Amino acid sequence: QMDSRGIKRLLFSYVLINGIFITLQTKEEVLLDMRASGSELGWLTWPFEQGSKQGWEVVQRSLNGSQLYTYSVCNVGEHEQDNWLRTTFIQRRPSASRVFVELQFIVRDCNSFDGSSLTCKETFNLFSSESDADIGTSFRKGQFKKVATIAPDEITSRNELRINTETRVVESLSRKGFYLAFQDIGACMALLSVRVYYKTCPATVKSLAAFPETVAGGGVNQALREVAGACVENAVSEEPPRIYCTVDGEWVVPVGQCQCMPGYEAVNDTCRDCQPGFFKAFVSNDACELCPVNTKLLSSGALLCPCAEDFYRAPDDPTTGPCSGLPSAPRELVATTTQLAAGKLQLSWSPPEDTGGRSDISYSVECRRCEGTACQPCGEKVRLEPASTGLMDTRVAVSELEPHLNYTFTVEAHSGVSLFASQGLPRSNRPPSTSTLTTALHYTGRSPYLGVIVRSLTSLSLSWAVAPRRLMPQPTRYKLTYRKKDDNLDVTTYTVLILEKSSVQISDLSPGTAYLFRVQALSPEGSPGGSSIEDEFETLTEEKRTILGFWSEIIITDVSFLLFRRRNSHSRQGPEDTYFSSSEQLKPLKTYVDPHTYEDPNMAILKFASEIHPSHVTKQKVIGAGEFGEVYRGILKAPGRKEGAVAIKTLKPGYSEKQRQDFLSEASIMGQFSHQNIIRLEGVVTKFKHAMIVTEYMENGALDKYLKDRDGEMPSFQLVGMMYGIAAGMKYLSDMSYVHRDLAARNILVNNNLECKVSDFGLSRVLEDDPEGTYTTSGGKIPIRWTAPEAIAYRKFTSASDVWSFGIVMWEVMAFGERPYWDMSNCEVMKAINEAFRLPAPMDCPSAVYQLMLQCWLQDRSKRPRFPDIVSLLDKLLRSPESLKAIADFDPRVSIRLPSTSGSDGSPFRSVAEWLESIKMSQYSENFTCAGVVTMDQVLQMKNVDIKNIGVRLPGHLKRIAYSILGLKDQTSTLSVFAV
Structure with missing residues (x-):
């Protein structure tokens, strides 16, 4: 639907992504449409009285079968033409400070007239004038300021009509409305259409934040308009979301991320509640998680999944983790008597078969003693070592037992959820967290406990002791029985000795042989008492007797050797290795391959670059000049690939074979890189006479020129964003052990999205594997103003010297393309750097950014930040725009020449x-x-x-x-x- 004012138009562009066409919209608001107004234009012409001179006039024309009204003028035979055509008053929307003027017109070729038209022109001028009200027919040329001179691309001859379309921008509008005027200075032309419009950024949802339709650009003389948004339903943000609308109607640099609330996950541009069986506990844009094991599956929108019946979480367990069951009972409880100690035994057991899914299993041991039918806790009379509760090991030593008593030991298994599960319940009703294992034993007392004192090749010296018992006499004799351990014989021979003391030496034994001994106490009347268990002791062999000393010597020698090696390994590292051998920044494996290492450079081209047939490349216009020839803007249309704009580097005629190889080596380098902040190689043309390198086309050209054309127009936040992209690209190169050597704003290219990409690898070299990680050049030019002092002095280039260059690039960005060190000569620059002079802070440079520059320019290269550090710091600054408000000190006498x-x-x-x-x-x-x-x-x-x-x-x-x-x-x- 179109009318003469306030027409809305949507421009659609189609992008093919993964085989699916996605439509992007740019919105235009039309303020004036000459063609839609028909014959009711009412535009003012000047001079008002033409006399014999013919000025602008309305003419009805037939074009492509349609009737339209145009303004025409053709007075090529008269001198000093000055004919003006002024539009009606055009109302401006208050926030639209920048409008576009689209003109369609025809201009006749001056050569098609006879000699009387010597004053004929083929151009006309566009003017504008602002006003707060319609001034009617009042007209003064002095009120207008020139916008542009309009020249046709195609000129109409007598036999062929050629229509031109040109668009110009009128900026810095601040009043309620404006007029446009067209000045004819002697052309024969017709104005077919004038359309005045401004662009808007359409309503959109980005990062879960909704932004309203907004007039493109900022206020007067501002390139960006900041727009506040609101989080979509069920989303929140720590800071209000905002975004910038560019003058071209595009949204850029969103700030403040909205995140879905607990119980919701991001799906497209909305926050959807978690599906049944899923949950999300925190504010984030993560997807909902499946409920962990042993939990209840709730309905949609769950924040947490509670534990299922008979399963628990310990107080310090994460609420988002699984729930645990209680451990089963310990297994295989065994009581073993020990030697040479009265009233002492050891309890041991095996862990529970089912731990309930936990690793924090502990044990407690309860002791009860019984005399007759009465049982009571052992209390302090019986000692349990290391403790009776909180045991992590599956054994405990028991001592101070009294003879002729019955003891019951109960072992319980616990986990982190046991106490939590049994709180408030009596013992009889406790859940199986107190999984128990009980053993009962009768301790007779007065039983000897055997122990070996000395072992030799053919003898064993034994001793034993008997626990004392109140009111009972000590035994006076002992019965010792022993035999050779031999399981293969059906007949066993025992030796029995009756002794009156608690020790004995047994001789005439076989070397390296095991014997089994048992001792029994005898009362004074000769009746048997308690008996020890059967213990095994073995005589020594010759090898066992000497082996201990041998291994001691070996161990001491090995320890000394290791200490010696450690001291020597530390002594080899010099102070300059710090940059490359820091434990936090170990060098990665080198993945880049230097094409100069190939015996045949053409093999490197075949490996790293795709061949393009020259018929698929169309050169359009020259956009620059390189070291080897011109650089063109062109079109690449290859089979199976979408047609698109590219940059084409050419090799000038008369080249030598070495020049051709050097030219193509840059493609061999670029072809190995794949990063959004490194210029992308599309392919090469090598199999035909004219060699070419084809790369992606960067619409805004070199960064230094782009910034110079926009001096003071871009905010610090946007400049830091550009630095971040450059740093990310350099981090990628340094991770590949690659040194650029010529990092400067002139070698950074900028596309329409203001993405910065590192380019120009003509001076680049690879890091070698030596400890210094340097490359020493044999000659060639060095960009003094961008190069680190150690690289200038010794021609050694490292990632640290690239960091120095990155600091200079940061200065160029903040100074909007100013030349580093201004008009100082190279000798003056080198002298100043060696005397500790550093570039001062540019105007309005954030203090944090300037401090990073100074860190990049430290004389000691090992103390400069690494590219991962730089990327991390710039990311923090972008996430906290408040940190960019503190401005570095500025001295105009130094900071600007x-x-x-x-x-x-x-x-x-x-x-x-x-x-x-x-x-x-x-x-x-x-x-x-x-x-x-x-x-x-x-x-x-x-x-x-x-x-x-x-x-x-x-x-x-x-x-x-x-x-x-x-x-x-x-x-x-x-x-x-x-x-x-």
């Missing part, structure tokens, strides 16, 4: 224009002239408000001119006079 009251040759400035040209602000010459500021004395009297009043609105330009005037006036003047 301001002229004094004279030019570069020492003579005073002869004109205001010459002064403006010296500070690269010559575009404002007409502003100064129109304001009557035509002498340098008048310039010196200007203040900040005066600069604004003559039409300097861009903050960066305003500061540059103001600081320059400060330098012109007095080097000791205060900055506050010209504070912006």
Whole structure:
């Protein structure tokens, strides 16, 4: 639906992603459409009375079967033509400070006229004028300012009609409306269509935040408009989400991420509740998780999954983890008497068969003693070592037992959920967390406990002891029985000795043989008492007797050797190895292959680059010049690939074979890289006469020129974002052990999305595997202003020298493409660096960013940050925009190379224009002239408000001119006079 005002139009572009077409929208709001207005244009022509001169007039034309009204003028035979055509008053939407003017027109070829048309022109001019109200037929040329000179791409001859379409931008609109005017200076032309519109960023949802439709661009002289959004339903954000709308109607740099609330997960642009059987406990954009084992499966939207019946979580268990069952009972409880100790035994058992899914199993042992039918806790009378509770091992030593008593030992298994599960329940009702194993034994007392004192090849010396018993006498004799351990004989021979003391030496035994001994106490009357268990003791062999000393010597020798090696391994590392051998930054395996190592360089091309037939490449126009030839913008249309714009590097005629190999070696290098911040190689043309390298096309060209054209127009946040992309690309290269050697803003390319990509690998070299990790050049040019001092002095390049260069690139970015070290010579630069001079902070540079630059420029390369550190720091700054508000100290006398009251040759400035040209602000010459500021004395009297009043609105330009005037006036003047 179209009408003469307020027409909305959607432009669709189609992107093929994974075989699916995705539509992207850019919205236009039309303010004026000449063609839609028909014959009711009512535009004003000037001069009002033409006399004999014929000016603009309305003409009805038939074009492609349709009738339309056009404005035409053709007075090529008259001198000094000055015909004006003014539109009606065009209302401006308050937030639309930038509009587009689309013109369709035809211009007749001046050569098609006879000799009487010597004054014929083939161009016309576009003007604009702002106003707060419709001024009707009032018309003064002085009210208008020139927008552009319009020249046709195609000229109409007598026999063929050629229609031209051109679009121009009118910026910095701030009043309620404006007029457009067209000045004819002697052309024969027809204005077929004039369409005035502005762009909007359409309503969208990004990162779970909804943003309304917004007029493109910021306010007056601002490239970006910040737009606040709101999180979608069931999503929250720590800081209000916001995004920037560019002048081209595109959303960029979203800030503040919305995340789904607990119980919800991100699905497309919404937060959907977790499905049954799934949960999410925290605010995040993670997907809902499947409920862990041993939990209840709740309905949708679950924050947590509670434990199923008879399963528990310990207090310190994560609420999102699985639930645990209680352990089963311990197994195989065994009581074993010990030797040479009265009233002592050892309890041991095996772990539970089922631990309930936990590893924090512990044990407790309960002792009860019984005399007759009465049982009671053992209390402190019986000692359990190391403890009776909290046992992590499956054994405990029991001592201080009394003879002729019955003892019951109960072992319980516990886990982290046992106490939690049994709280408040009596013992009889406790859950099976107190899994028990009980053993009962009768301790007779007065039983001897055997022990061996000395062993030799043919003898064993034994002794024993008997636990005392209250009111009972000690035994006076003992019966010792022993035999040779031999399980293969059916007949066993015992030796029995009756002894009156508690020790004996048994001789005439066989070496290396095991014997079994038992001792029994005899009462004074000769009746038998308690008997020991049958214990095994073995005589020594010759080898066993000497082996202990042998291994002791070996162990001591080995320890000394290891200590010696450790001392020597530390002594080999020098201080310069720190950059490469830090435990936190170990060098990765080298994955890059230097094409110069190939005996035949063509083999490297075949391996790392795809061959393109020249018929698939179309060169359109020259966009630059490289070391080997011109660089073109072109189109790549290869079978199976989508047609797209590319950059084409060519090899100039008359090249040598070495030049051809050097030219193609850059493609062999690029072909090994795959990263969004490294320029992408599309392919090469090598099998035909004219060699070419085809790469992706970067619409905005080199970073230094891009920044110079936008001096002061971009916020620090956006500049830091560009630095982050460059650092990410360099981290990728350094991870591949690759040194660029020529990192500079001129070698960084920028695309339409303001993504920065590292390019130009002509000077690049690979790190070798030596401990220093350097590459020593044999000659060649070194970019002094961007190169680290150790690389200049010794021609050694490392990732640390690339970090130095990255610091210079950061300075270039914050200074909007200013030349590092200004007009200093290379010798002056090297001398200044060696004397510890460092580039000062650019205007409005965040303090955190400048501090990172200084770290990159440390003289000791081992102390410079690594690229992973740089990427991490820049990421933190981008995540916390508040950290960019603190501005580094700025001294205009150093930070900008301001002229004094004279030019570069020492003579005073002869004109205001010459002064403006010296500070690269010559575009404002007409502003100064129109304001009557035509002498340098008048310039010196200007203040900040005066600069604004003559039409300097861009903050960066305003500061540059103001600081320059400060330098012109007095080097000791205060900055506050010209504070912006």
